[in-house]
Amino acid sequence: MTQEITLTVEKAALEHNIATLRAAVAPAAIMAVVKANAYGHGAVETARVFEGAGVDWLGVADLDEAVVLREAGITAPVLAWLHAPGETFERAAAHDVTPAVSGVEQLEAAVAAGVRAVHLCVDTGLSRNGAVESEWPELFRRAVATHDTVPVEGLMSHLANTSPADDGAQMAAFVRATGMLGDLGVEPRLQHLAASAAGLTFSGARITMVRFGIAAYGVSPFDDRSSAELGLRPAMTMTAPVTTVKRVPAGEGVSYGYVFRPERDTTIAVVPVGYADGVDRAASDRASVTIGDRTYRVRGRIAMNALVIDVGDDLVEVGDEVVLFGDPTLGRQGASDWAAAFGGIAYEVIASLSPHLARRYV
Ligand SMILES: Cc1ncc(COP(=O)(O)O)c(C=O)c1O
Structure with a gap:
């Protein structure tokens, strides 16, 4: 009976949310996160709307999702940050997808594949993917060494949204990472660790880009604040x-x-x-x-x-x-x-x- 169930997605609501979020975090750039079939909204159609609404980037979890977007003709910059063990990144290079790499092995594979650029993913306290602090010196040294051929375009991390104090500690770690990379002579153009919750409420975490998932769909990331209170429309x-x-x-x-x-x-x-x-x-x-x-x-x-x-x-x-x-x-x-x-x-x-x-x- 699934054909009788309909998910109606209102494009104007998606566009409204992007305009609202852009205004909220300007001058930071915005990425619309379209992983997991665009949070159920349908990856390709939704990515097209976001692209038309002028988002700076689209974000996906993995290269499979990225390739689907490219094969559908989406041309906006696409970042993918979760990779299978032994990933060669050849698909990333072939489809002009930018990988965020979490370690030396991924970095070297991405460089060998000839990707256009990389973002370095650092773990500032979420304890998921991303290089931990003890790995930063080696990862950064290698990334700087290949920066002329494969630029380090971005530095990313992801917040645990636990408390202002915990987010602040993660932000401080991110600043240490930026400083360490800066000491090696590289200042990535895109520095991003905030997703919807921090993007909306933690102005210090916006830096040069915010990755909006749930908020772009008009759904509140908070238990105690409705989408209407945030000026967003559920799409x-x-x-x-x-x-x-x-x-x-x-x-x-x-x-x-x-x-x-x-x-x-x-x-x-x-x-x-x-x-x-x-x-x-x-x-x-x-x-x-x-x-x-x-x-x-x-x-x-x-x-x-x-x-x-x-x-x-x-x-x-x-x-x-x-x-x-x-x-x-x-x-x-x-x-x-x-x-x-x-x-x-x-x-x-x-x-x-x-x-x-x-x-x-x-
Ligand atoms: C790395 C990363 N960035 C951004 C997001 C978007 O998060 P949100 O939907 O809370 O905006 C996610 C989603 O989990 C993510 O994994």
């Missing part, structure tokens, strides 16, 4: 039609495990959306959806391809459009509301949506 709306409506007597079990038994006679509506589409099953019996201007609770367990809502005594018909999430300022549930329903984060709600769902760009 994606998820809808599906009601496929079945039936009256259920009080006490009758609904969906697997009968975790829901209505206290009084009620009407339930079946919506053909389930966890196979990327909707988290942990939102069972907790999330809400809207039909028109009415909000209804998801009842019982979310199944692989269906969920059930309790519409009480309202008149709901087969074919009525159910909005699972969209822009809360329009009276819909937001991705954050769904996240709250299953104890997750809004990132998961949008990035988990199955790539097979129909996406419509308006």
Whole structure:
């Protein structure tokens, strides 16, 4: 039934977000992060919109994602920062993709492949990819040695968004890295460690570029601040039609495990959306959806391809459009509301949506 589920992506909202974010961090450059199928919005179409909106860079996790963009004709600069063991970077060179390298081995492979430039990725405290501080002298020395042929265009790191103090400590480490590289005579044009959260609230971390993921899609990176409060518009709306409506007597079990038994006679509506589409099953019996201007609770367990809502005594018909999430300022549930329903984060709600769902760009 996936063809009945529609993810509508409003291009004007994406453009609005880019303009808002650009103004917020100017004069820093901005990268729109389009990894994970553009956070569920559809990689190629979304990257095209961002490119048209004038972002300076597009960011992806890996070279597979980068090549998809290039093969679709995207020409904006693309940075990729997660690489398979033994990556040769030949695809990066062939497709004009800029790799961020996390160590000497990656640097040398990228140089040997003839990439146009590299960004050096340093670990300032996230403890994921990126060279740790003890590795910086060797990595920087080698990068400076090949700088004439493969320029060190950027220095990047990534924040843990733990607390202002922790982010500040990471920023201080980043400044040490910049200083160490500067002492070797190289000052990368693009210095970037802030993503959405720090880009919006930690002005000292913006340096010369900010990598915006979630905020570019109009979803707040914060639990306590809505997208509207940040001046952003959620670009994606998820809808599906009601496929079945039936009256259920009080006490009758609904969906697997009968975790829901209505206290009084009620009407339930079946919506053909389930966890196979990327909707988290942990939102069972907790999330809400809207039909028109009415909000209804998801009842019982979310199944692989269906969920059930309790519409009480309202008149709901087969074919009525159910909005699972969209822009809360329009009276819909937001991705954050769904996240709250299953104890997750809004990132998961949008990035988990199955790539097979129909996406419509308006
Ligand atoms: C290295 C890097 N930069 C930027 C981002 C974008 O983060 P956000 O969506 O919080 O803006 C991510 C996403 O996880 C990332 O891994």
